[in-house]
Amino acid sequence: MSEVMERKPEPQHQDRQPGIEVEMHPAPLSLAQGYVGNRKLVDKVAIVTGGDSGIGRSTAICFAKEGADVAVVYFDEHDDAKATRDAILEAGRRCQLISGDLGDPDFVAEVVRKTVEVFGHIDIVVNNAAEQHPQERIEDVTHEQLERTFKTNFFAMFDLCREALPYMREGGCIINTSSVTAYRGSSHLLDYAASKGAIVSFTRSLSTQLAERNIRVNAVAPGPVWTPLIPSSFAAEKVGKFGQDVPLGRVGQPDEISPSFVFLASRDSSYMTGQVLHPNGGEVVNA
Secondary structure, eight states, X not given: OHHHHHOOOOSOOOSSSSOOGGGOSSOOSOSOTTOOOOSTTTTOEEEEETTTSHHHHHHHHHHHHTTOEEEEEESSOHHHHHHHHHHHHHTTOOEEEEESOXXXXXXXXHHHHHHHHHHSSEEEEEEOOOOOOOOSSGGGSOHHHHHHHHIIIIIHHHHHHHXXXXXXXXXXXXXXXXXXXXXXXXXXXXXHHHHHHHXXXXXXXXXXXXXXXXXXXXXXXXXXXXXXXXXXXXXXXHHHTTTTTSTTOSOBOHHHHHHHHHHHHSGGGTTOOSOEEOOSSSOOOOO
16 A cells, blocks of 8 residues: 555646556556456456556456466557566466557457457456546537547447347446546536546446346546646646545546445346445545
8 A cells, every 4th residue: 555655746748649558657556466366357357458558457367367378458658568478478368469540440359359259258348548638628628628538438339239249148347437526426527528428327227238148348537647638638747746636636547446346246236236436535426
């Protein structure tokens, strides 16, 4: 816990999105180094989007430590993705890296095809990839930005679920990454918060549709977490103060969020579907 407390973001900014984890200081805790697996996902096959870094990386590695093989989907952060792959291989499981733009439906279909070719089936789908572009006024959110945000954050999720379901076995699960902004809103992230709200509604609706097929659908709604999305989105001064306004008074680390995904992927949550977990530093959202 002391290491978590000491990892305060330093003022910094990256001029590209998605951001690069290897360039962040201090480095996020995302390699699940202290996580001890308990064979909860032995021989399962998982797809994790945005698995190169941050929450996706930590989740993919925890899955591997629980016995799963993982297809890690990412945009173009190749060095970050290789670090994720190395950690998965070190855990004794297989990893397939798949690079491309999830906003392209053809690429989404390719993700499923490559995963099935390598691993034979799909048990778990984690829809985690996202982008955000802060704007202070709605007039500054162009149609192009709005469309791009929803393509990555929501349309890709919808497409991946549709493409993956024919290859998912009974007892499988889908886990979507929403956000605390879906519940309390965000004045400077209108399109991002709206996309995350859509994810909550989608999660609840799909869960009822797939219940008879014994496939569970849940979500995780993190609060402020130290991932590459932060320095690639905000000015350096704001990054230096990121996460200080929650009750726990600090930013979260990816390794503190990934156990929620493990729980929802395993039999520990076998009686849960259509639900959202809230690892958000103590902000009460009443949902």
